[in-house]
Amino acid sequence: MKHTKTDLTACGIIAEYNPFHNGHLYQLQTARKQSHADVMVALISGNYVERGEPAIVDKWQRAQLALRAGADLVIELPFADAVEPADRFATGAVRLLAALGCQSLAFGSEEPDADYAQLGQELAALPDLHAAFTDYTQTYATQLNQYYQEKLHLNISHANHLLGLSYATANARLQQPLQLIAVPRVGSAHDQAGAHDQFASASAIRTKLLAGDLAGLAAVVPPSTWQFLQVHSDWLTWDQLFPFLKYRIQSASLAELRRIYQMSEGLEYRFQQQIGASQTFAAFLKALKTKRYTYARLRRLCLYTLLNVTTSEMKQAYDQPYLQVLGFNQAGQAYLHQIKKTVTVPLVTRVDAKMGRADGLLGLEVRVDTLIQQLTGVPQDYGRHPIFKGKELE
Amino acid sequence: MKHTKTDLTACGIIAEYNPFHNGHLYQLQTARKQSHADVMVALISGNYVERGEPAIVDKWQRAQLALRAGADLVIELPFADAVEPADRFATGAVRLLAALGCQSLAFGSEEPDADYAQLGQELAALPDLHAAFTDYTQTYATQLNQYYQEKLHLNISHANHLLGLSYATANARLQQPLQLIAVPRVGSAHDQAGAHDQFASASAIRTKLLAGDLAGLAAVVPPSTWQFLQVHSDWLTWDQLFPFLKYRIQSASLAELRRIYQMSEGLEYRFQQQIGASQTFAAFLKALKTKRYTYARLRRLCLYTLLNVTTSEMKQAYDQPYLQVLGFNQAGQAYLHQIKKTVTVPLVTRVDAKMGRADGLLGLEVRVDTLIQQLTGVPQDYGRHPIFKGKELE
Numbered sequence A, B: 001m002k003h004t005k006t007d008l009t010a011c012g013i014i015a016e017y018n019p020f021h022n023g024h025l026y027q028l029q030t031a032r033k034q035s036h037a038d039v040m041v042a043l044i045s046g047n048y049v050e051r052g053e054p055a056i057v058d059k060w061q062r063a064q065l066a067l068r069a070g071a072d073l074v075i076e077l078p079f080a081d082a083v084e085p086a087d088r089f090a091t092g093a094v095r096l097l098a099a100l101g102c103q104s105l106a107f108g109s110e111e112p113d114a115d116y117a118q119l120g121q122e123l124a125a126l127p128d129l130h131a132a133f134t135d136y137t138q139t140y141a142t143q144l145n146q147y148y149q150e151k152l153h154l155n156i157s158h159a160n161h162l163l164g165l166s167y168a169t170a171n172a173r174l175q176q177p178l179q180l181i182a183v184p185r186v187g188s189a190h191d192q193a194g195a196h197d198q199f200a201s202a203s204a205i206r207t208k209l210l211a212g213d214l215a216g217l218a219a220v221v222p223p224s225t226w227q228f229l230q231v232h233s234d235w236l237t238w239d240q241l242f243p244f245l246k247y248r249i250q251s252a253s254l255a256e257l258r259r260i261y262q263m264s265e266g267l268e269y270r271f272q273q274q275i276g277a278s279q280t281f282a283a284f285l286k287a288l289k290t291k292r293y294t295y296a297r298l299r300r301l302c303l304y305t306l307l308n309v310t311t312s313e314m315k316q317a318y319d320q321p322y323l324q325v326l327g328f329n330q331a332g333q334a335y336l337h338q339i340k341k342t343v344t345v346p347l348v349t350r351v352d353a354k355m356g357r358a359d360g361l362l363g364l365e366v367r368v369d370t371l372i373q374q375l376t377g378v379p380q381d382y383g384r385h386p387i388f389k390g391k392e393l394e
Helices: A022-035 A059-068 A086-099 A116-124 A140-152 A159-172 A202-210 A223-231 A238-251 A254-258 A267-275 A281-288 A295-306 A311-319 A330-339 A363-376 B022-035 B059-068 B086-099 B116-124 B140-152 B159-172 B202-210 B223-231 B238-251 B254-258 B267-275 B281-288 B295-306 B311-319 B330-339 B363-376
Strands: A010-015 A039-045 A073-077 A104-109 A179-184 A323-328 B010-015 B039-045 B073-077 B104-109 B179-184 B323-328
Touching (some): A010 A086, A022 A039, A039 A059, A059 A223, A073 A086, A086 A159, A104 A159, A116 A140, A116 A159, A116 A179, A140 A159, A159 A179, A238 A267, A238 A281, A238 A363, A238 B238, A238 B363, A254 A267, A267 A281, A281 A295, A311 A363, A323 A330, B010 B022, B010 B086, B022 B039, B022 B104, B022 B179, B039 B059, B039 B086, B039 B330, B059 B223, B073 B086, B073 B330, B086 B159, B104 B159, B116 B140, B116 B179, B159 B179, B238 B267, B238 B281, B254 B267, B267 B281, B323 B330
Parallel strands (some): A010 A039, A010 A104, A039 A073, A104 A179, B010 B039, B010 B104, B104 B179
Antiparallel strands (some): A073 A323
8 A cells, every 4th residue: 555645634525617717716725724634626517517507618628627726636426416406416416525535525605604514414304305395386495495494494595505504414414424614605796797806606607608708707717717718619508409409309209208307297298399489498498487397497307308317317326326536636646545445436537338338337427428429529438537637647 | 062073083103303303204294195194193202211311302392393393283102101111112102092093103114014013913912022021131122123033033123113013012902903104214324324414313413412513403304493403502411310310329228229110130239339439420321231231221220210210100100091282283183172072091281280299190290390390490291281383372
């Protein structure tokens, strides 16, 4: 076991980095200080994100930018965790950080002084949240908020605080909970206003990028991201995916659509009725929308449909957790070396044919990534190696 | 029954008109003379043709050109008949012409003096041809030729003669066989050489059109086709369909692929293995090709896969014949009026929602046409009316 430093500590961050900006950098640096961890682990969504759309650049590019900005180890949050409402997203992600041996979990919060560990225990003692929200007549956040208010008299108006509580709840359910580190949110007041000084939301940045307008972005992202944004313009959005979704909905049988994860309550009829006249994804979503379903749920359902994701596949993927390594620096590499004998789920640095088979460990991941590969021409799983020092390891 | 002229006779031609050219015109005019029919009926393939590809222009445009060139009535040969090997193609088509009350069937032949009625009876007495050809190690034509040679000592080297024999066989199996009219093929010697004088094959014409080279085409098509070709360039080919096929094969489960019509002998594995590295449809076909399968069979299988056509759907469509009217002139209209009380299968002039449902009469047709509609923006079934005097009837 030479070359192994045995007592490195790690702090995990759960993120999408879509794209990596100054708020992420601030969070990473602050978490490093607050946690005193040797290694900062970023657990990032893969090619699709929580709100049911593709990330604007692929997971390898986003991992690269996270490494350049200071993350030590970047791991992929699998599709089955990443494209889910906040509570499931949090449960899957926290579980993986625990499997990685992280001592702490850092997250942004508008209320960093809240006692998340205590709140997490109280919330974890409540009945399963997800089961309580089968109605979907209001946004998930609204329902969760009402639920918290009813049960714990909590009044939560901030999105990140709410997500923090989801992490805290998932964490409280672990056998060995992680230390929770709430990093004060900065710049969140600018989420609506766009990029006026050094902070802007990822959403505001994406809006500018998709409009081809780079003005002001240099100030709100680290130099590594800025370099990247200047030489790219092939952002992935639903615009590229929509022709495939339309083709699929129109050529699938109702029985096939019914097998799609979350295709409930006759939504398959609505999908087939509304798709023909819809010329854009936005128009289709609008046509699908009723009071009963939020846009986020419908967007995710469209993604599951596009990617032909069935209920049993999501369950299988959830039941077989793994850690796909997207990249690391020397500290990250040393940490991987330290944990590789003790990590409780498979650590994947190279996807082989067996893993990628439909019934394999990464079967779902490889399949959902294939469409990104078709659209970009860039391999996503097979043949890829973790990124090290800005390059892929051979 | 006023306004009904009761003794119109009709002669049917089975064609793809992809696109309509001088050879088709010659056949139409000669068949009219030889048959002495009042009405020339063209039964044309819809948006997909026998060799497993989209027609270069949609069925309505091809019907329009056939009417302008002199056809009196244009009926669609449904997908379930049109995209099949010659014997099934012939069986489906001849059955529909009989249902339409045609007295005769005209077809091009390199051996117009052959006694097709007699040959058809002899061939019809043989065991089912299709069942005998499950090997597919050679082209269908080669196998059929060998079979004919073995059984009847016929030596058939000409493609149209062979197809004529398929018509004759199907015809001999009818309760009331039609009169068979073999029209001498002209210009077939030019099939390879391209368009040098007034005749060229549809295949040679398509090759020039797809290369954007109109030189010489004015001489080999009627003025109506020439006008059309000059103002269009958006030909439908596998190039436009291939991204959807690739997406579908890569996102489908093996179980889903196995449900596709003609997906036999583990071909679904081969499809999934070969699609990833294939950048074009031609490359994919080449990667699929083995001695066991002809290109035509593989091309049709790709089309069934793209359009998600299952075995049960093909059977259902075959078991529910119908006649979709694409257009007519006054003679055609009078003929439709004459037969409408006696025609033995549904005569469809307007597709309604019930017909277009998955289990409806035109369920398969409407579905396969939807992709063409997605690609062209032009409605294909719902909302369309037969063409009359160059315009659609309202």
